[in-house]
Amino acid sequence: MNYARSPLDRETFIQKLRGEGNERFHTKHPFNRMMFEGKLTKTQVRAWIVNMFYYQLNIPMKDAAIISNCPIPEVRRFWISRILEHDGYGKVEGGITGWLKLGEAAGIPKDDMISARFLPGVRFSVDSYVNFARTRHWVESVAASLSDLFYEALAERVKAFEKHYRWVKSEGLGYFRSRLIQTKRDSNIALDIAVRYCDAAELQKRAIDAVSFKNDVLWSISDALYTAYVVNEVPLSASF
């Protein structure tokens, strides 16, 4: 790709973001394919829920890091809703609580999830995502946050649970349902922000690389789960 001269026009830039997003999206990972095809055991599903809780726990800190680097009040005013919706506010319970309820619906007691020892590969991947948001230009981190936009991963996930893992109580899927609504509402605004503030070729390139980086984060989380729970078939208790 040649970024040397002028910035890409809006449509080309969006197309490249999407292309990069789809290229190696984690839904193509063997662990996720197994999930969608109903091939995961109870232990493997629970391992996924427990370990992804570490990701959930860190998302508000990642979003606060973006705000902490962002000098544009209008962007901060929009982005703060992500923290509110994840941590909860007033009577809205938020994504972290939603995830705990998903765990309970799958037979994982809340306290076990909170005190879980997450897989090192999961921790390192998530930590590097938070660190990315702390240290990079804020618009790169906005781009990294766009991944929800590129695939119907959430909808696919809900379908997989409803079809293949009916032992997970249906009310536990509230997390996915709320996220679906939020994502539809927010992701185009986030994309608009990325397009608007990536006003130079160099920044556009970094935004596209950020999408790729985020793919790597999600991919390596799946790698850690796959090697621990599919290849080695570690019993779940080992990670608690």
Added chain:
Amino acid sequence: MNYARSPLDRETFIQKLRGEGNERFHTKHPFNRMMFEGKLTKTQVRAWIVNMFYYQLNIPMKDAAIISNCPIPEVRRFWISRILEHDGYGKVEGGITGWLKLGEAAGIPKDDMISARFLPGVRFSVDSYVNFARTRHWVESVAASLSDLFYEALAERVKAFEKHYRWVKSEGLGYFRSRLIQTKRDSNIALDIAVRYCDAAELQKRAIDAVSFKNDVLWSISDALYTAYVVNEVPLSASF
């Protein structure tokens, strides 16, 4: 002070935080004393407003940095209100807009304030505060944010403006009045958080040092203003 053994009890710890806060609070700085005594010229008052705008601009990023380092959802849920109140939300206009209005009430056009070239000493001091919040334990940054608690600086400021600088239109003082209400409501909660999470002697010591660090930040902002606008009497236009 001996922190080697067990943590200080609540009352002693609070007393030490307050003691450190009062020790070298920026209200004792010559520039602030001149302000309170009505001795600042119009240019000097305007220089203070313009340069403190850089501080205002950075506060939400500082608070987001605290949240980005804080793993406790309850603390984040409280702390996020600081960002909301500074950036504004819904119909609440927020502290930054309030400060722009203070500027306009003092004869500084909004666009001049936004495009101002702030004094280097002001920028470096404020930047180091944001950087502190990015890199230190979150509870140290909470402690650094306690400064409002220690002095009736805000109330004193309003009185000074009402008495000595009546050429600043009264409606411009809305910023101070809103902050007074917010500070009364929030600062005890912030203090409770600091006391609760500084549960080790080492962390208590770092919290006390953080209060001292914050004093240094505010003091050196005043230093920059004093040397530029009192000692050297730089015309305000030089900083635009």
